[in-house]
Amino acid sequence: MSSSLPMANTCGRLEAAWEVLRQIPDPEVPVITLAELGIVRDLRETAGGLEVVLTPTYSGCPATELIQDDVRKALAAFGEVEITLQRAPAWTTDWISDEGRRKLKDYGIAPPGPVASGAGQPIRLVHRASLSKLACPRCGSDNTEKLSAFGSTACKALYRCMACREPFEYFKPL
Amino acid sequence: MSIQSIKVGASPEVQYLLRVGDSCLVLAQRISEWCGHGPILEEDLALSNMALDLLGQARALLTHAAKLDGQGHDEDQLAFLRDERQYLNPVVMELPRGDFAFTQLRNFAVASWLLLLWRRLEQSSDAEVAAIAGKAVKEAAYHQQHAADWVVRLGDGSEESATRMKAALATLWPYFNELFEVDAVDAAAAERGLGPAWVELKDDWRAAFAEVLREAGLECPKDSAFQTHGRKGIHSEHMGHMLATLQYLQRAYPGGRW
Numbered sequence: 001m002s003s004s005l006p007m008a009n010t011c012g013r014l015e016a017a018w019e020v021l022r023q024i025p026d027p028e029v030p031v032i033t034l035a036e037l038g039i040v041r042d043l044r045e046t047a048g049g050l051e052v053v054l055t056p057t058y059s060g061c062p063a064t065e066l067i068q069d070d071v072r073k074a075l076a077a078f079g080e081v082e083i084t085l086q087r088a089p090a091w092t093t094d095w096i097s098d099e100g101r102r103k104l105k106d107y108g109i110a111p112p113g114p115v116a117s118g119a120g121q122p123i124r125l126v127h128r129a130s131l132s133k134l135a136c137p138r139c140g141s142d143n144t145e146k147l148s149a150f151g152s153t154a155c156k157a158l159y160r161c162m163a164c165r166e167p168f169e170y171f172k173p174l
Numbered sequence: 175m176s177i178q179s180i181k182v183g184a185s186p187e188v189q190y191l192l193r194v195g196d197s198c199l200v201l202a203q204r205i206s207e208w209c210g211h212g213p214i215l216e217e218d219l220a221l222s223n224m225a226l227d228l229l230g231q232a233r234a235l236l237t238h239a240a241k242l243d244g245q246g247h248d249e250d251q252l253a254f255l256r257d258e259r260q261y262l263n264p265v266v267m268e269l270p271r272g273d274f275a276f277t278q279l280r281n282f283a284v285a286s287w288l289l290l291l292w293r294r295l296e297q298s299s300d301a302e303v304a305a306i307a308g309k310a311v312k313e314a315a316y317h318q319q320h321a322a323d324w325v326v327r328l329g330d331g332s333e334e335s336a337t338r339m340k341a342a343l344a345t346l347w348p349y350f351n352e353l354f355e356v357d358a359v360d361a362a363a364a365e366r367g368l369g370p371a372w373v374e375l376k377d378d379w380r381a382a383f384a385e386v387l388r389e390a391g392l393e394c395p396k397d398s399a400f401q402t403h404g405r406k407g408i409h410s411e412h413m414g415h416m417l418a419t420l421q422y423l424q425r426a427y428p429g430g431r432w
Contacts, residue, residue, distance in 0.1 A: 056230075056309070058227060059227055059230030059309050059313060060227045060228070060229050061230065062226065087234075087305035088301070089308065092312075125319065125386050148217070150216075150219055150220035150223040152219065154224075158216060174313075
């Protein structure tokens with residue numbers, strides 16, 4: 001199956017595959033790529049082609065299957081594409097690259113802040129209202145308020161800016 | 175997919191994982207019934223998103239349980255071809271969705287319970303279970319916080335919303351007992367390090383529950399002796415009706431695909 005591909009130049013082949021991988025956009029937030037989102041964990045060579053290791057963002061993310069199809073299609077020229085879903089360590093928004101964060105912001109989605117350290121601490125269930133001081137990705141004002149913790153997708157919350165009056169989405173730290 | 179109903183084996187590992195996986199699946203089904211019926215668009219979206227998270231967690235656990243069960247079934251077969259007595263979720267998950275207060279109070283109680291459970295399952299001796307929990311624990315934290323806000327808002331809201339929240343609490347409270355029952359399946363899982371005996375979660379759950387009730391101006395009901403046995407497959411009259419909806423398509427068109 002891989003006979004048509006130059007096996008000698010392994011390094012170049014992997015690099016070329018990475019080059020293709022790096023261009024694949026996220027289907028739900030197409031302004032950033034899968035690589036920038038931090039879900040491409042590894043790319044390995046197999047006897048018949050390639051193995052791509054992906055990590056899911058949310059357990060129920062409906063884009064998971066679509067993402068696998070997109071990766072398969074994009075890498076079809078490299079032979080058989082095997083996709084491995086790796087759950088551990090769990091994906092975190094801390095893996096979104098700086099470039100990815102910049103693109104999100106330019107697109108009008110406030111990028112996620114750092115994930116609070118010290119998991120296992122008791123969660124603050126009440127009296128959290130004053131904690132939000134999120135800057136509006138459009139005008140920069142921090143006079144904003146949360147409309148809903150869940151937006152158009154599980155990974156985003158809905159906010160509005162009281163200064164420029166525009167609604168915007170916030171990529172939640174996870 | 176065949177139309178024949180299937181059964182899983184009696185191994186405590188499989189039973190333990192299905193108790194958790196079925197809880198996620200059945201609650202996901204109940205929450206998803208709000209899709210298109212939420213009181214406001216934002217809440218419609220939030221409930222649908224939480225249902226999706228729970229469904230994803232259920233898929234992972236059912237897939238793993240099927241593998242441990244070793245009969246060659248997959249997640250879809252476990253979801254669509256098991257009869258009522260083969261479902262092992264506590265009864266509280268299958269109760270009809272009720273009004274918005276009922277839904278939010280149940281969501282809060284279950285999310286608080288799942289959050290504690292996932293935290294313990296992160297230490298599971300089964301690496302796959304630990305990996306599933308590592309992801310789910312973060313999702314449960316968001317679910318808990320969201321539902322807690324609503325319990326406070328409704329409990330401490332108008333006369334009407336407070337009345338409804340009180341009624342939800344009175345109805346649901348006895349059903350929470352099953353989340354902390356002790357039995358042999360539980361004990362075996364704890365002994366093998368698969369996961370905690372659920373009773374170990376009780377004190378922390380009570381503390382979180384009491385904190386939010388206090389803020390909502392609601393009184394914690396007295397302990398109840400009421401018992402349900404969904405974990406052993408003995409369900410309420412609502413379960414069969416719910417499964418009829420959940421399973422209809424695969425029963426009518428075996429193996430049908432999108």
